[in-house]
Amino acid sequence: MSSTPRPLVAGNWKMHGLSASLGEIEAVAGGYDAALREKVELAICPPATLLERASRLLAGAEIALGGQDCHERPSGAHTGDISAEMLADAGASYVIVGHSERRADHGESDALIRAKALAGLRAGLSPIVCVGETRAERDAGRASAIVEAQLDGSLPRRAAPDKLVVAYEPVWAIGSGLTPTPLDVAEMHAAIRARLVIHFGTGAAATRILYGGSVKAANAAELLRVKNVDGALVGGASLTAKEFLEIAEIYR
Numbered sequence: 001m002s003s004t005p006r007p008l009v010a011g012n013w014k015m016h017g018l019s020a021s022l023g024e025i026e027a028v029a030g031g032y033d034a035a036l037r038e039k040v041e042l043a044i045c046p047p048a049t050l051l052e053r054a055s056r057l058l059a060g061a062e063i064a065l066g067g068q069d070c071h072e073r074p075s076g077a078h079t080g081d082i083s084a085e086m087l088a089d090a091g092a093s094y095v096i097v098g099h100s101e102r103r104a105d106h107g108e109s110d111a112l113i114r115a116k117a118l119a120g121l122r123a124g125l126s127p128i129v130c131v132g133e134t135r136a137e138r139d140a141g142r143a144s145a146i147v148e149a150q151l152d153g154s155l156p157r158r159a160a161p162d163k164l165v166v167a168y169e170p171v172w173a174i175g176s177g178l179t180p181t182p183l184d185v186a187e188m189h190a191a192i193r194a195r196l197v198i199h200f201g202t203g204a205a206a207t208r209i210l211y212g213g214s215v216k217a218a219n220a221a222e223l224l225r226v227k228n229v230d231g232a233l234v235g236g237a238s239l240t241a242k243e244f245l246e247i248a249e250i251y252r
Ligand SMILES: O=C(CO)COP(=O)(O)O
Pocket: 012, 099, 169, 173, 174, 175, 176, 177, 212, 213, 214, 215, 233, 234, 235, 236, 237
């Protein structure tokens, strides 16, 4: 029997954050007391330039760090890229792969995302594999088919399900202030769980499925209390400690 893991609230800072932002990370640590730690895991994915300093700041705070992308190879002639091993070396334990901004801006394919997820696992990181449909795909009634195809193409075929995290992020909800209804979220997360069961069997209960897209303190309870929602991947609202902690507080 697999035990249900703590929910995970992860902050994706995207291309935001300079040295001064490390104060926000310290403030998150300050509000993350033992009682809250028992109920919810927190992770922050700052720009790679801040990882090492964040990791020193957080020593002992039990807040995880993550990278926002990685190259699929451990090292080599790949100017400008960062390997999963380098992220781990800088203090990360998670890596986001397949974010829709990378799928769109960098033309990342499902196959490449699978290779990156495998790279994360190779380096001892937990990959957070992102999937989600566009507005047009949802309007055409294809949301679950699109997400299932993304899962089939980008999930590693063999992985310990508890090392994997999936983030359902409808593209049209990202940074827009728009969110799906709790019913839509329930439907998509159930479809994702069913797909995970096909891939990993009953162990798939140990894979956390995060919801992402315009999560903020004001809507967190409504979106995150839905069945099969095991936490959140938070963009804009993760940039300030107060708002990020308020989201986590729903689990207290
Ligand atoms: O893309 C996201 C997290 O990865 C969501 O971003 P927002 O929370 O800013 O909508």
